Amino acid sequence: MFPLSLVAVPIVALYLVYKYLVFPIFLSPLSKLPNAHFSSSFSPLWILLRRYHREENRAIYAAHVKHGDIVRLGPNEVSVACVDEGIRTVYSGGFEKWNWYPNQFENYGVPNMFSMANSKSHSIRKRMISNIYSKSYLQSSSEVHAISKVMIFDRLLPLLEEAANNKQPLDVLELNFSSTMDFIIAFIFGLQNGTNFIQDIPTRQEWLSIYQSRRPFRFWAGELPGVVSFFKKLGIHITPAWVSEASKWLEDWTMEKCKAANTSVSGSKDQFSDFKETSESLPATTPPVIYNQLLTSFKQPSPYPIDLSIATEIHDHLAAGHETSGISLTYLFHELSLHLELQTRLRNELRTLSPSLSFASSSHDVSTPRKIDALPFLHACLMETLRIYAAIPGPQPRITPSTPTSLVGSLPLPGGVRVSAQAYTLHRNADVFPEPEKWKPERWVDASEEEKAEMGRWFWAFGSGGRMCVGSHFAVQEMKLITAAIYTNFTTHVVNDEGIEQIDAYTAGPRSNRLLLRFERVE
Template identity: 40%
Template sequence: MISPLSIIGVAGLLCVLAYKYILYPAFGSPLSALPTAHPLCSITSKWFDRQILRQRELTTLFAAHQKHGPLVRLGPHEVSVVSLEGLRNIYTAGLEKHSWYAATFENYGTPNLVSTLEHRPHSVQKRMIANVYAKSYIQHSTDVDTLSTSIVFGRFLPLLQKYADEREHVNVMHLFQWAGIDFMTAYIFGTAHCTDFMDDREGREAYFKDWSKIRNFDNSGENSVVEGLCMKLSSATLAAQDQPQNNDIAGTSPVVLSKLYSQLQQKAKAEDNQLSQTDLMKRCASELLDHIVATHETFAITSTYVLYRMSLDPALQKKLRAELLALDPSVTPGAAEEGLLPSPDRIDALPLLNGIIQETLRLHAAVPVRQPRVVPEGGIMLHSHYIPAGTTVSSNAYSLHRQPEIFPRPSEWLPQRWMARDDRSPIVDSFPGPEVIRKWFWAFGSGGRMCIGSNFALQVIKLIIASIYTNFETSIIDDEGIEQSESFIAGPLGNKLIVQFVPLT
């Protein structure tokens, strides 16, 4: 027979558990005053986790914010924020990252910028290479000019011409992955040691077969091709630098690797930290592999959506071509003979091209999902609500980029919304101007943790799109599967956009 004391003990335990996990989260927590994405969100995160599994994360977040405003509770200890105040107090203020980043983005068992959680060590490492990713540096770099000229005229345009001559139908998602990794590795390791995935079919197939396992969280094996490639390129580049000058080896400087390696050496020396060559290599490779992966994924997603949208609008292709042909030099076979590209600042200043890229990044952000941060000790105030320490807070580009009062007709792809009022068409004449909507643009994040490679990515994307539409028309053969990406890992990868390139006469 159960004793009365045992019954009282069990009842008391149940009361404590009910208070801790139901009554307090639902009625006593400072977060209880916030609206919820679903009534269950006040006591459990499982409802929202279920939406993620069903690939409804972004649409659920957007609908909840449209209904309830800038603050929405997603779980007992998680809040989603969609507002400029939220961006300022979470990301500009430098709240620490959630542990998810360390578990997801660390390479070789070694931290990098993305996986580093604490603000201070992140800032120290970022300063090591920030200057070589600055817009002014990239636009005036002879190395960037040389590698861009080599890749565009020596690889990319000849490959498109081959596709056009053979009337081949091209999966441009794959094409842009190859181009993205070739550009990034050329900047990191120099053109003497970079990949040539636009030509090296065996190498790219092995790499992306291995990458598809990682992307799908398949941890079988060691993913040796992806990690091995970065380590091999790092080793070969550093070994070549240690050799006496060899005039037979031509190519651009390994800009990023040289900078990072020397800075890590100086830091170790200043701290009297005897790092082995293996440790130095791992630290470099962990950081640089993240740059490579981020580039070939986000570059491919954005460029694919640009071609998708442009191929639906032949008239817009003609308008863009007229803008591109005004460049001197323009990206044409004649310029290839001279080995000249338009200056980066001239390409960057083209209003229609810029509007096309910005609007694609708005509507089809490559990283549209939540970017979680953790509220520090003492808590913070958001929209007059106290958010206690330990709460996960986040914003997301999908919802930010669809606020109807900032982006009227938010589901429509309208590049002219980014153009100056004198260049706009009547359809967007009453929309908020670029000076307003740029504040809400979050394709690369914001604050000290925003994407370090955004300037390089934008310059390469604009150059590639300019190269295409100066010389070719594009038309869609099969657009099955192209839809808004749900996450950085998934994106439209595995789907396809089949395009035909038609040379201009």
């Protein structure tokens, strides 16, 4: 009798050859796309290695420069680098998120708005809080105004004044993380339950150290969760145990803040119901705006405990809210410190504000966000920084829908293909941004209205579509205020910027994780 194995083995071998070589190389709809690497059609190893070694953004950019607006990164992965038939189709066309997001960004084992792969669930969550992150709300908020006065005049400017008097250089990356953390935490939990990382250096250094220590190990959970799970069953942990312990510490920290905010709300309902800031006395407390909004919204049925649903959302807001804005401010201050003539131009514009942000002023009041937002050169400096130094320059992976969809003139791509775009590449289109590697804020001032509109279409620091960053208006308002306050009162000079170049990763701060500047008081 003919042995069955003699038939089965070659059949299985032929099937594997067809599935992993013949089909992806010659027959797949992706086979007509240019390959970023010769192996991209049959192996994901090239792009996985680029991600592991933090070379992804520049490698993808180089592939687009060579091959055009669409390239194949792996057997089932595509990158696009254009607006029409690119990001407009993918990010405004209902493509769901890749499972990379829940694998990396869930807290407490509970989904949050950013980690949700399903668009419907995301939309429901976004509707809970989008109104209090809107530009109109933030610019008219008495709570934000009260928080801003405390942060600028009670904390940040006194610290910078002391450093200037003592000729003491400061690590502005750490200081910016501290400032943005204090801002977002006060908005979430109320001033009375917030942090004071600006002044409390030991506490902020402990928190930031624990938060940042986990970053090198994110690759495995995001890209190869199956491998992590397999080895875990064998008793082998690819990521050290202390990474989970650090995450647990941070989750517990956030939960304690939630409990404090809940006590404020439940114990002082009348205190915040008609909150209005008065010029005569600065309130020691402010309503926990974000926490209160979520607490009210989550009274509807939820598959997860309400306290965990609130905490996972807040944990994401405070993480993203401090890190991205802190990175952006650092690169803005670095560029201004290299261009003293632009500091002067900016300061002349800032001195038109009323009330003045001068620390020497007796009023110690902040100008309205609308006035600050309307300053054209300040806006240009920030936009140019966000363009060339996007804090999140890396790919934003999505998955093609079940209905075959064409991108950038490709054959219709089947469902389940990983597709992404990245700010790093979009922001370096020389046709839209001439001399793209140069920091030139004047491009946002001197351009025609048509040119500004085109730059706006390609500007992707906050993403686009329904998944666009919900906190973008908060971030811009906060960064403009901090910048305006500093450069109204000080000039900055580089002391040590070694390692200032951005790492090549999804979230990209300085390679050295620091920037030392000297502050000099101006009259």
